Amino acid sequence: xxxxxxxxxxxxxxxxxxxxxxxxxxxxxxxxxxxxxxxxxxxxxxxxxxxxxxxxxxxxxxxxxxxxxxxxxxxxxxxxxxxxxxxxxxxxxxxxxxxxxxxxxxxxxxxxxxxxxxxxxxxxxxxxxxxxxxxxxxxxxxxxxxxxxxxxxxxxxxxxxxxxxxxxxxxxxxxxxxxxxxxxxxxxxxxxxxxxxxxxxxxxxxxxxxxxxxxxxxxxxxxxxxxxxxxxxxxxxxxxxxxxxxxxxxxxxxxx
Amino acid sequence: xxxxxxxxxxxxxxxxxxxxxxxxxxxxxxxxxxxxxxxxxxxxxxxxxxxxxxxxxxxxxxxxxxxxxxxxxxxxxxxxxxxxxxxxxxxxxxxxxxxxxxxxxxxxxxxxxxxxxxxxxxxxxxxxxxxxxxxxxxxxxxxxxxxxxxxxxxxxxxxxxxxxxxxxxxxxxxxxxxxxxxxxxxxxxxxxxxxxxxxxxxxxxxxxxxxxxxxxxxxxxxxxxxxxxxxxxxxxxxxxxxxxxxxxxxxxxxxxxxxxxxxxxxxxxxxxxxxxxxxxxxxxxxxxxxxxxxxxxxxxxxxxxxxxxxxxx
Ligand SMILES: [Fe+2]
Ligand SMILES: [Fe+2]
Ligand SMILES: [Fe+2]
Numbered sequence: 041x042x043x044x045x046x047x048x049x050x051x052x053x054x055x056x057x058x059x060x061x062x063x064x065x066x067x068x069x070x071x072x073x074x075x076x077x078x079x080x081x082x083x084x085x086x087x088x089x090x091x092x093x094x095x096x097x098x099x100x101x102x103x104x105x106x107x108x109x110x111x112x113x114x115x116x117x118x119x120x121x122x123x124x125x126x127x128x129x130x131x132x133x134x135x136x137x138x139x140x141x142x143x144x145x146x147x148x149x150x151x152x153x154x155x156x157x158x159x160x161x162x163x164x165x166x167x168x169x170x171x172x173x174x175x176x177x178x179x180x181x182x183x184x185x186x187x188x189x190x191x192x193x194x195x196x197x198x199x200x201x202x203x204x205x206x207x208x209x210x211x212x213x214x215x216x217x218x219x220x221x222x223x224x225x226x227x228x229x230x231x232x233x234x235x236x237x238x239x240x241x242x243x244x245x246x247x248x249x250x251x252x253x254x255x256x257x258x259x260x261x262x263x264x265x266x267x268x269x270x271x272x273x274x275x276x277x278x279x280x281x282x283x284x285x286x287x288x289x290x291x292x293x294x295x296x
Numbered sequence: 297x298x299x300x301x302x303x304x305x306x307x308x309x310x311x312x313x314x315x316x317x318x319x320x321x322x323x324x325x326x327x328x329x330x331x332x333x334x335x336x337x338x339x340x341x342x343x344x345x346x347x348x349x350x351x352x353x354x355x356x357x358x359x360x361x362x363x364x365x366x367x368x369x370x371x372x373x374x375x376x377x378x379x380x381x382x383x384x385x386x387x388x389x390x391x392x393x394x395x396x397x398x399x400x401x402x403x404x405x406x407x408x409x410x411x412x413x414x415x416x417x418x419x420x421x422x423x424x425x426x427x428x429x430x431x432x433x434x435x436x437x438x439x440x441x442x443x444x445x446x447x448x449x450x451x452x453x454x455x456x457x458x459x460x461x462x463x464x465x466x467x468x469x470x471x472x473x474x475x476x477x478x479x480x481x482x483x484x485x486x487x488x489x490x491x492x493x494x495x496x497x498x499x500x501x502x503x504x505x506x507x508x509x510x511x512x513x514x515x516x517x518x519x520x521x522x523x524x525x526x527x528x529x530x531x532x533x534x535x536x537x538x539x540x541x542x543x544x545x546x547x548x549x550x551x552x553x554x555x556x557x558x559x560x561x562x563x564x565x566x567x568x569x570x571x572x573x574x575x576x577x578x579x580x581x582x583x584x585x586x587x588x589x590x591x592x593x594x595x596x597x598x599x600x601x602x603x604x605x606x607x608x609x
Contacts, residue, residue: 063353066372067349068349068583070588076372079368079372090358191594284353287355291475
């Protein structure tokens with residue numbers, strides 16, 4: 041698999057898996073307006089995932105025109121195994137409470153925002169177009185989630201404590217965003233630059249939220265979990281896929 | 297003005313098809329009847345998210361997942377408009393929701409049935425949203441202004457939902473043997489409960505008569521049910537499936553379909569709380585509400601702090 045395909049799948053997988061997680065809130069949100077808002081984000085993400093999968097599909101079928109079963113957006117989402125998925129560990133973690141959900145969204149959206157800002161100028165026209173198209177959505181996700189981080193951090197005693205707990209749960213999964221996998225290295229993305237800006241922006245929001253700032257991130261000072269980008273996932277991932285892929289696995293080769 | 301005069305003006309408005317607006321004088325019983333009906337409708341939209349939500353994580357394709365998510369989200373939006381319409385009658389959303397959670401307020405019994413296969417998502421769209429449309433088209437002409445206007449918005453989306461549901465079943469009906477069986481099985485399970493959505497026979501419907509006089513309702517339960525049967529009996533032919541009723545037959549004289557008798561014992565059982573999912577549905581709603589409490593409190597506390605800071609600045 042060439043690195044452009046792998047990279048495109050990585051972007052698609054991030055969006056799909058986070059969409060899947062967020063959609064678990066649909067019908068169960070803390071208040072109706074926010075049920076709608078988190079579902080909106082889930083919808084935007086699945087839209088992005090489909091764009092990236094469709095692009096990967098065309099790349100794969102082009103590079104291997106002889107394949108007996110050509111790839112499709114659905115075969116890529118429903119028929120790959122957990123070892124083939126390339127999403128960040130962060131997005132596959134269980135939702136936890138609302139604090140954990142909005143904090144995860146904030147970490148991810150801040151990253152996606154900075155990444156897509158670069159990708160929209162990518163030489164690859166398709167990637168550039170999808171990134172450019174998605175930025176508006178992502179900046180909404182970023183605003184929504186950062187407002188929630190601040191609101192909960194600076195809300196009540198309980199909400200503050202829950203945010204601190206969410207920080208402890210999630211911080212160790214943020215480093216993976218900035219550790220380029222092999223297939224990323226060929227992409228013209230300045231991950232050092234993204235990391236720097238991400239760190240700054242995140243600290244601003246956490247500060248406004250009156251939350252404890254994580255230790256400064258000199259290399260090696262804080263342990264970070266990695267592996268998702270190369271298909272080494274958490275134990276949660278297999279269960280997530282078992283549910284997501286159930287129909288396609290139970291009834292192979294059908295139209296739906 | 298004397299109450300008799302106010303009542304006369306109110307009755308005149310009703311007769312002249314002038315909508316009653318929140319600030320208008322209205323009989324207390326009219327207000328209560330509207331609160332009961334609109335909040336029941338709002339609860340149905342919200343509880344109705346649960347059976348369909350049950351398949352979001354397992355939808356068979358990305359496109360279907362996207363459509364289903366958007367559909368369930370639409371239902372949340374409907375709930376929101378309807379809670380707002382209830383609020384115009386002087387009852388807060390919180391009070392209304394508490395009535396749901398305490399079991400005092402009802403919601404449509406149809407949502408107490410389980411979604412067992414993917415085909416159920418098609419059957420719900422086609423039959424349940426289909427039945428809702430028949431009812432809601434009538435309600436676009438209901439006498440209370442905010443309710444009527446909410447219905448106009450909602451109806452557009454509901455017909456979209458029905459088409460999408462039908463489309464799911466149509467795809468199944470052209471699919472593999474298992475898919476066809478899944479399709480027929482879902483129709484078998486959802487047909488009778490969807491007929492029950494229109495409520496008891498007119499003669500057994502306690503609130504109906506007064507509601508008709510006030511033009512809250514404009515057609516009787518049995519009339520609405522008949523138009524639903526007539527519509528679905530035609531559409532099922534396109535699917536090449538069968539409705540599970542041996543008495544279903546076109547009646548040339550009446551120009552309507554005849555159909556069999558509903559199992560009213562089952563109907564009342566589900567209304568009384570003994571349907572397959574009554575407990576799960578209410579539990580799920582209560583759980584979301586209770587677990588969301590700290591979130592709502594934090595949002596309120598933060599909003600207060602901000603206000604105070606802005607004042608101080
Ligand atoms: Fe509905
Ligand atoms: Fe609805
Ligand atoms: Fe609907």
